[in-house]
Amino acid sequence: MYSSRFKKLHPYTPGEQPQNQEYIKLNTNENPYPPSPKVEKILREYKAGDLRLYPDPKAVKLREAIGEKSGLTPDNVFPGNGSDEVLSFCFYAFFGEENGPLLFPEHTYSFYPVYCTFYNIPYTKISLKEDFNIDLSRFLDTDESCGVIFPNPNAPTGRLLPVDAVSGFLEKYSRERAVIIDEAYIDFGGESAASLIRSYPNCIVVRTFSKSHSLAGLRLGYALGSTDAVAALMTVKDSFNSYPLDRLAQTIGEAAFRDEEYYKEISRKIIKTRERIFTALKNQHWEVLPSSSNFLFARKPGIKGSELYGRLKKAGVLVRHFDLPGIEDFIRITVGTDEQMDRFLETCSRLF
Numbered sequence: 001m002y003s004s005r006f007k008k009l010h011p012y013t014p015g016e017q018p019q020n021q022e023y024i025k026l027n028t029n030e031n032p033y034p035p036s037p038k039v040e041k042i043l044r045e046y047k048a049g050d051l052r053l054y055p056d057p058k059a060v061k062l063r064e065a066i067g068e069k070s071g072l073t074p075d076n077v078f079p080g081n082g083s084d085e086v087l088s089f090c091f092y093a094f095f096g097e098e099n100g101p102l103l104f105p106e107h108t109y110s111f112y113p114v115y116c117t118f119y120n121i122p123y124t125k126i127s128l129k130e131d132f133n134i135d136l137s138r139f140l141d142t143d144e145s146c147g148v149i150f151p152n153p154n155a156p157t158g159r160l161l162p163v164d165a166v167s168g169f170l171e172k173y174s175r176e177r178a179v180i181i182d183e184a185y186i187d188f189g190g191e192s193a194a195s196l197i198r199s200y201p202n203c204i205v206v207r208t209f210s211k212s213h214s215l216a217g218l219r220l221g222y223a224l225g226s227t228d229a230v231a232a233l234m235t236v237k238d239s240f241n242s243y244p245l246d247r248l249a250q251t252i253g254e255a256a257f258r259d260e261e262y263y264k265e266i267s268r269k270i271i272k273t274r275e276r277i278f279t280a281l282k283n284q285h286w287e288v289l290p291s292s293s294n295f296l297f298a299r300k301p302g303i304k305g306s307e308l309y310g311r312l313k314k315a316g317v318l319v320r321h322f323d324l325p326g327i328e329d330f331i332r333i334t335v336g337t338d339e340q341m342d343r344f345l346e347t348c349s350r351l352f
């Protein structure tokens, strides 16, 4: 009864979401602070009767709010049900079997190969530098490719490329192929490539409300791109689900996006905590990669990553471990509140 297509799937394994409060949860890069007070107000005052009606299939108001902030028009904005869905539509619209493999970094967001299998897109992983930075010149060494995708900052390493490295790459790479920059963590210290979209219509920037905007539970993400690229994404969406964004998500997303000051403040707090923990871990003799995101990628010489993960879990601290050659001894630690991180540090100094 199952299709051959189905039998080939290799699904993504999401980080654990324990349904009790026993853990200090530092494993899926959620924001430790609540969303803007304006979100709370909407939820309190929302009229349940409005849910009788379908949402705006084009999410115009939300796209206006996002476009204004980025100096773009609503026609440059494609919102979706989490950036994972937006990314999936991008893979469908822009990458195929015809022009060679899709290129992405060797260690990166593990959903990319999953979408490749889903849509039958060949791919090639490009090695990182020794310091775990992405080297975009290596992406130019391949003869044929149907496009490029990388997160900036990269996940799970946290390492950031400056925007002029991105523009330098766009200048040299084919204008006929899409380059997707997944900026899930850009608000934690990076500079966005959104300003490059006008000069490089093959460049698409994907963002999410899940991390810096404290709305992982709402499922809201978006792509910024040329009007052509956004129209293509609309075609994919309307071939799949006309209403991926419900009424509440559109209303809340708009209000959240307009409360920039609040979000800048909590991002500043997270960055400050991150730098404090970076130093504290180094003082405990950990090797920690410099991070421009809301997580740290670290290893403790002499101890296996699986052991770090397992012993922390037993002690009530949940982090993420990827059992992949080259990064198997690292754990990824989401930056939580100062109080959570103090307990994390105290647990580490006790255990390791």
Ligand SMILES: *Cc1c(COP(=O)(O)O)cnc(C)c1O
Residues within 6 Å of the ligand: 029, 081, 082, 083, 084, 085, 109, 151, 155, 182, 184, 207, 208, 209, 210, 216, 220, 221
């Ligand atoms: C978290 C994350 C996403 C997915 O975000 P959602 O909007 O919650 O689907 C996409 N890309 C990267 C690199 C991420 O870390």
